[in-house]
Amino acid sequence: MAVCALSDAVLIAAGVLGTGALITAAPAAVVVLRYVGAAFLVTYGIMAARRALRPQSLITNDGPANDGGAKRGVAAAVTTVLALTWLNPHVYLDIALLGSIASAQGTPLQWWFGAGAMLGSILWFCSLGFGARFLRGFFAKPLSWRFLDGGIAVTMVALGAGLALGA
Incomplete structure (x- = not known):
């Protein structure tokens, strides 16, 4: 939750600072990011489809007795969140x-706009994080994870295909 909110705050600040103009000025970079992002999304979608179709892939050998399991789980989760955030061409x-909306507000107000966008982002991610505990019982069942992974697979492959095809 904190990694997502912090990444979003950095990206919002970059937009308010005028990075949007740099992105607009380098269309070749945006094209490269589009294809890299599309490949990443399709790959992630295929991985989710494999988990959904192979329920044994949801079972790990990393239990509470294995000290490395929790550390690898957190590291893998943070790496995935960072990749989904920073490799996503839509974010740029x-x-x-x-940036264009903020600059339209004028110099003093653009920072208030950015602060409001950051606050909205923080509230969104906190709501997701704290709201997840209400779904804990639902996701205690492997079938629920299979449905979630199936939905993730369809969504990621569709987004990746849309990016690759320029839609």
Whole structure:
């Protein structure tokens, strides 16, 4: 939750600082990011589909008795969150959009706009994190994870295909 909120705050600040203009000025970089992001999303979608179709992949050997299990789990989760955030080409389009909206507010107000966007982002991620405990019982069942992974697979492959095809 904190990694997502902090990443979003950095990206919003970049947009308010005018990074959007740099992104707009380098269309070749945006094209490269688009294809790299599409490949990443499709790969992530395929991995989710494999988990959904192979329920044994949801079972790990890393239990409470294995000290490395929790550490690897947190490291893997943080790495995945960072990759999904920073390799997502849509985020750079969002920076350009936020930057243009912020600059339209004028110099003193653009920072208030950015602060409001950051606060909204923090509230969103906190709501997701704290709200997840209400679904703990639902996700205690492996079938629930299979449905979630199936939905993730369809969504990621569709987003990746859309990016690759320029949709």
